[in-house]
Amino acid sequence: MTNENLAIAPLADLAAAGPAAACLDDVMARIGVDGLAAAFASPALLALIDQHAAAVRDALADAGRVVGAEGLASYTRSIAAGAARRGRSLPIAGQAPTTAAGWLSAEWSLLRLLGVCLLAVESDLR
DSSP states (O other): OOGGGSOEEETHHHHSOOOHHHHHHHHIIIIIHHHHHHHHTOHHHHHHHHHHHHHHHHHHHHTTOOSSHHHHHHHHHHHHHHHHHTTOEEEOTTOSOOSHHHHHTSOHHHHHHHHHHHHHHHTTOO
């Protein structure tokens, strides 16, 4: 299944200001649950997502922010806003790829947001 076949919802929903926890809950529901399940079953996908998570961690550190709910939510909104400007959308909850192959062919912004989800889980934020 490709991203073009997924039911989609506007990324602008994530780009709007709102509580950090609500933003992280939304991204987890849209992509984190299915994406992390696929990643934990696939060493190759988990390695890729871990690289994205490391890049997020580095970006937050470079901005003087910590890996916490506020920092991750801010980063999520930034990625969402950039993707929305390019006309890209996130799948609605329950419509993300469920296989490693589906995630390995996903666009960069989805993989980067899955990295955010991994950090949120590792930091016990979600």
